[in-house]
Amino acid sequence: MNIYHSLDSFQKLEYGVVTSGTFDGVHLGHQKILTRLKEISGQSGGESVVLTFWPHPRTVVSEDSQDLQLLSTIEEKIELFAKLGIQHLAIIPFTRSFSELTSDAFIKQILVEKIGTKKLVIGYDHRFGRNREGSFEFLQKNCSEYGFEVEEIPREDIEHMAISSSRIRKALITGHIHEANELLGRPYSLSGTVVKGKQLGRTIGFPTANLYVHEPYKLIPMNGVYVIHAVYEGQVFKGMLNIGVRPTVDGTIRTIEANLFDFDKEIYGEDLKLELLHYLRPEQKFEGLDMLVKQIGIDKENTLTYFG
């Protein structure tokens, strides 16, 4: 996959089969569009192109959404697009001036002149250009003038409910990890750097790896205990995860702590990816260490039962 961090380095294509969007989460709905994009480019002998925007348009256009939490970091998106076999990925810096391009200017200057779009594939509710004024109907009416064809992917439902990034975000912050994973088509994951955890874990027989997720916008799911797969240097380990606070009388500190089974390496400072599979229980305050150790033992049993 060719990756472009601005359109300046993009070499105009002979026959571009193009889609554009933010694709936060690269969920099943997005995957449907991307699969169709590949089919069309295969059939027409063209090249598949994804245009995506960074940072997320909502963080640039509206000040209110400076708290917007996202499902995918830019690195995660790149990996997912590559896995899906996209040939060209252009990451357009989403600036205020870019957001003020009219849909006509976006189509002429970018889709036609810069990319060489011959076919445009878009989702059922996709809108673009200033104030999101461009729509499928607008394109349908005007595409012959621009010299390309348009294909719209119909709304795809799972259990009669629309798949959307915001629905997945909501599922994650309310502890509905199964629903989120089903809509994503894969487990939701957190990637970051391992730091030394509380030494307490070691003394009670459950050493933990603390994870720092460096991107401030990456959504951290609801506090609680989860069943996980940890991916370290390409190898998968079973384990459990606590996202939560350590309550004290005058405040708390929220951390991400993983306990990996059959794993005894020191991996401080190294990268680790955690895939969240199942929500075991909400967090709880315990009367003393004994009760805590007992509960962690039960959590481990439940985790092993989950894996079967």
Next chain:
Amino acid sequence: MNQQENIPDEGEVILIDKPLTWTSFDVANKLKRACKFKKIGHAGTLDPLATGLLILCTGKKTKQIDSFQAQEKEYTGTLVLGKTTPSIDLESDFDAEYPIDHITPEVLENARRQLTGHIEQIPPLFSAIKIDGVRAYKLARRGEEAEIKKRPVEIKLFEIDATHFPSIDFRIICSKGTYIRSMVRDFGELAGSGAYMSKLCRTRIGDFELKDAWELTAFIHQKRVALNLEVDE
């Protein structure tokens, strides 16, 4: 004496969600002009890069400003470890970088604890504190060394979220006169690094909560409608 002056101006207490980049004085001036308030003042200044609850008093209610200022306050925000700026927020450019690799959750917890309870803090160099009758920020801008005295404050609650390190989200409940920028600066130093504040929002003053505050333009609109003044649609 005209008729208007015969009506006693009881005044009102107005809760506004201060827009980003506005000074607290900008908000008071805008309201004064747009809503024809004769007398208006605000309780507890918010820096331009902070948002959140600003209490404004008009007419006779301006007498209550001091009592609002004395209330406990609650803030949420974000600090980032590893860099500093002279103003501690993003109003000035980065001036130094610090290591962060040694900072474990234990280090963060230790810094958090040391900044909780009855503590003494030095107000930021860029602040409205007076030193020998001169505002500290004026001295700071002139590049003069200013020695600001420590002040006692109480931090009743200090919660941190370390999951997005080196960004740390926080929630603070504190006594009057607490500088959140000083908390951020001291947190960075106690963690053996440096820190700046990337975001701040005041969510409560005493019993007044941000969720009950007006958006500035919405307040002006309804006020002008009530006063039969011209409004932009």
